[in-house]
Amino acid sequence: MKLREIVKLLDAKVCIGEGRLDEDVEHAFASDLMSDVLTLKDTPMLITGLCNVQTIRTCDMATLDIIIIVRNKKVTEDMLELAEDNDMVILSCSYSMFKTCGLLYQAGIQPLF
Amino acid sequence: MHQEYTVIEGDFVNAGKASSSVKKTLKQMNVEPSKIKRVVVALYEAEVNAIAHAYGGKVLVDIDSDKIKMVVADKGPGIPDIALAMQEGYSTARPEVRDMGFGAGMGLPNMQKNVDKLNVISEVGVGTTVEMEVNF
Numbered sequence: 001m002k003l004r005e006i007v008k009l010l011d012a013k014v015c016i017g018e019g020r021l022d023e024d025v026e027h028a029f030a031s032d033l034m035s036d037v038l039t040l041k042d043t044p045m046l047i048t049g050l051c052n053v054q055t056i057r058t059c060d061m062a063t064l065d066i067i068i069i070v071r072n073k074k075v076t077e078d079m080l081e082l083a084e085d086n087d088m089v090i091l092s093c094s095y096s097m098f099k100t101c102g103l104l105y106q107a108g109i110q111p112l113f
Numbered sequence: 114m115h116q117e118y119t120v121i122e123g124d125f126v127n128a129g130k131a132s133s134s135v136k137k138t139l140k141q142m143n144v145e146p147s148k149i150k151r152v153v154v155a156l157y158e159a160e161v162n163a164i165a166h167a168y169g170g171k172v173l174v175d176i177d178s179d180k181i182k183m184v185v186a187d188k189g190p191g192i193p194d195i196a197l198a199m200q201e202g203y204s205t206a207r208p209e210v211r212d213m214g215f216g217a218g219m220g221l222p223n224m225q226k227n228v229d230k231l232n233v234i235s236e237v238g239v240g241t242t243v244e245m246e247v248n249f
């Protein structure tokens with residue numbers, strides 16, 4: 001599924017990464033626990049409610065570069081800066097984690113496990 | 114190549130600076146991406162531990178053409194029972210640490226999984242040193 005379609009489906013805001021919206025996404029992982037994100041061998045899109053610099057840094061370390069922040073949490077300037085340095089995409093949507101995951105799953109995005 | 118970084122207690126904003134810089138260096142050296150990921154994930158876990166559980170410390174990195182050696186040495190309370198700390202799920206993390214998305218007791222086991230050599234040396238009341246090696 002194209003990122004552009006995901007933005008539409010979730011009625012999301014593109015915080016950064018406008019230039020990558022034609023890329024395809026197949027897999028997603030949802031967690032607020034960065035400890036868990038660090039155990040992934042693959043590099044899925046991340047859906048998370050944890051919205052701070054550590055979220056972005058953890059993704060950088062785990063080489064995940066597409067992040068969906070749920071529940072309209074405020075994406076700060078320092079998060080955007082770090083994301084820009086690493087050519088990441090950050091989408092922000094107002095839906096809950098549950099609804100976001102449900103919509104994406106229904107649309108064919110695959111889980112890792 | 115030798116690199117040194119300082120980590121400061123509770124400084125979550127800068128947690129990962131060392132790992133991030135190591136990541137850039139290894140990329141420039143054209144190290145295989147899956148290896149880079151193993152190195153930086155393990156180093157980041159150790160860095161976060163020094164910030165979360167100790168009073169900060171030093172990160173020493175030595176890179177040559179066939180391997181990387183990393184040492185994260187902190188001044189801190191030390192780990193009374195290393196075997197227990199290595200168990201998945203064991204954590205004494207404070208609420209502030211959990212608020213940052215850490216404290217699941219997965220870090221040390223994750224380091225073990227990602228590196229070729231792990232050595233944890235700790236003295237209660239003095240500090241902890243984590244030594245890791247990954248072969249390229």
Ligand SMILES: Nc1ncnc2c1ncn2[C@@H]1O[C@H](COP(=O)(O)OP(=O)(O)OP(=O)(O)O)[C@@H](O)[C@H]1O
Pocket residue numbers: 035158162163165166167187189190191192198199203204205206214215216217218219220221222241
């Ligand atoms: N540098 C350290 N100094 C003192 N205690 C430590 C140190 N590193 C680890 N520990 C102890 O070992 C426990 C387990 O560490 P581990 O990294 O596996 O999990 P965690 O840091 O609690 O959570 P996570 O890594 O999943 O975010 C810690 O909760 C802490 O009690």
Ligand SMILES: [Mg+2]
Pocket residue numbers: 158161162215216219220221
């Ligand atoms: Mg840890």
